[in-house]
Amino acid sequence: MKNVLKLSLLSSVAILALTGCGLSPSTGTVPAVGPGKIKPVDEASDAPAVTVTSKSFTEQLLLGKISVIALKAAGYEVTDLTNVPGSQPARQLLLSGDASVLWEYTGTAWLTYLGHEKPVVGEKAQWEAVQKEDVANGIDWGKPAPLNNTYAMAMNEKTAKRLGITKLSQLKTLDKKDLTFCVDPEFNSRRDGLTPMLEHYGIDRGKQVSENNIGLYDVGAIYQATASGACDFGEVFTTDGRIKALNLTVLEDDKKYFPSYNAAPAFNGEFLKENPEVKEIMGKIAPLLTDEVLMELNYQVDVVGREPSDVAFEWMVSEGLVSKP
Structure with missing residues (x-):
């Protein structure tokens, strides 16, 4: 109160x-x-x-x-x-x-x-x-x-074809070298952010995702960084027009980690x-x-x-x- x-x-x-x-x-x-x-x-x-x-x-x-x-x-x-x-x-x-x-x-x-x-x-x-x-x-x-303008993870066209995945649950099937992320500092540290997301999908931060594989960017810069291949997976918002402009592919949150923002x-x-x-x-x-x-x-x-x-x-x-x- x-x-x-x-x-x-x-x-x-x-x-x-x-x-x-x-x-x-x-x-x-x-x-x-x-x-x-x-x-x-x-x-x-x-x-x-x-x-x-x-x-x-x-x-x-x-x-x-x-x-x-x-x-x-x-x-x-x-x-x-x-x-x-x-x-x-x-x-x-x-x-x-x-x-x-x-x-x-x-x-x-x-x-x-x-x-x-x-x-x-x-x-x-x-x-x-x-x-x-x-x-x-x-x-x-x-x-x-x-x-539902919520968080999501997205890939560029080349990465989507190379990895062949469509769902967040498939992240755990990837090699460590492919688990690279572009996120903003807040999402990196918040209790409903990156670390709990990885845990929710059975991935151990530290063992499977090294700190060197996590790049911190301003929110607006993440889209271009993901599109250019600076990381395999970038934090995006599901209704952002830059997803279309940069031809990014959004991974399905198939185990319903992210909150609903309808x-x-x-x-x-x-x-x-x-x-x-x-x-x-x-x-x-x-x-x-x-x-x-x-x-x-x-x-x-x-x-x-x-x-x-x-x-x-x-x-x-x-x-x-x-x-x-």
Whole structure:
């Protein structure tokens, strides 16, 4: 409880600091939008207000812009408060009611916000646990998307062909010289990082994986290091567009080591009581958001260099969720 209180106080300080610096709606507009599968709702005839927030990395910006576009199509007066720097400030906006909806990750909520040390095994079970517990904080969770932006290990094309493996459980069948890893310093030392992962898959760090076979890199540099062959296996995030850009192959986590980080819409409870139809709107979007979809959308922003709002709008039109006016 003390840790939760401490986090709450720190978050409040962060929000006050942001507010004092003039926290304002996101820069960058979304295109004009018409209805599709998402239509104006009767209750929205008086254009009730809704505020959408997100964190500041690419995938969160995309999910935030998708929500902004969807709610505009549904007839709401939308304040775009996406691109908030940091998980805790974005969470605090939702808790305080200064934001109405935020796409959040189940693993982040369970381990970071709710303070649990171990994840719940299984994507559905993890979401159910978060949804049940977070109600006490005034947060109501919508159904999760299939996308699971969790950790993974990836190989470049040459390594994948040479080793011929597709699953993490097959690592233990390899020669020691092939067990080389590129990871960031945090993942190298954290209790749900590299060493426990190796143990989970029956590999002894030290005996089978020497320290000389572990290279430490900044998170962003790992992708290129893996692609160039600096190591056989690199730590990646499953929906990162650089996986596609660099033609990396992700190993299946067949013994379910990594926590589930499924994205789901989280709502301020008081707002949702007055606007229950918003949950239904997000429910039309969530099933369409797969790892493959977000990898492509992330790729369009991070590699091609397009604006998140344009990429989000184009995808929503292609799915028939909204239309061009």
